[in-house]
Amino acid sequence: MKILVAEDDQISRKLLSTTLKQFGHEVQAFDNGADAWDAFDASPVRVIVSDWLMPKLDGLDFCRKVRKRSATEYTYFILLTANVQGKDTYMEAMNAGIDDFLAKPLDRDQIWMRLRVAERILKYATVIQDLESMLPICSYCKKVRDDNNYWQQVETYLSKRTGTSFSHSVCPTCYTNKVKPELDKIKKVEPR
Structure with a gap:
């Protein structure tokens, strides 16, 4: 899969990018949400892993922009969290369109598991989109x-x-x- 990474911490960004590449994924990595958004808007990907707090555009606003972009296949959005957040904060993230969370420091097994879930959800999202795009039409009267x-x-x-x-x-x-x-x-x- 092509995965877009938005992480302002250079070490975390390098570790995440290297891990994703080792799993066989193609990675685009950016150090802020605004540059990541520009890249996504120019060429959408199906999976984004983004830090929550970043300069220029934070993870939640980045996700909101992705969700508002028209004519885009569903994108699975994983948010990186540095510390334990409260219920209200997680609800805000879910309302922004976040699909999943990954805690820092990054754990290879957790990343791998989240990506397996992402692959499964994206497969089903594509099937549903295909079914919804079909238009039942009568063979005789064309209604x-x-x-x-x-x-x-x-x-x-x-x-x-x-x-x-x-x-x-x-x-x-x-x-x-x-x-x-x-x-x-x-x-x-x-x-x-």
Whole structure:
């Protein structure tokens, strides 16, 4: 996996990067949240390991930006904590979108276990995203089924979700195969 690391402490950053590389991962490491965000925004990854307290952009604000970025596959976000935090602080982190926590000093086994969980969750997130992106459409009338099992015209369904307006026309193939033969029939029947 490609993993983005944001850690302002040089020794911790080097230790984490080396460990992740030894596990076979590709690592991008940054010493602050702002640079890490810029890298993520330019080329999103599926796993981020970030320190909580960093200059320029802390771990929670970094996570919030990741969660708000549109059209991005789900990113598993692990937050590094230097000391034991209280329940309220952890709740704030969870509300920001943090998936998991790793305590410092770093433990190789803990990192490995967290990454195994991340891989499993990301696999399921991809499956769910694929299933949610499928649009059930009737083979006969071409109506679409919504989440409430209500069947409606494709145009209505898309308009409600995207605000798209539609105009109707006939493509050249359908004109040749459907419309023109009907027009020819009408011309034969019309009195001259």
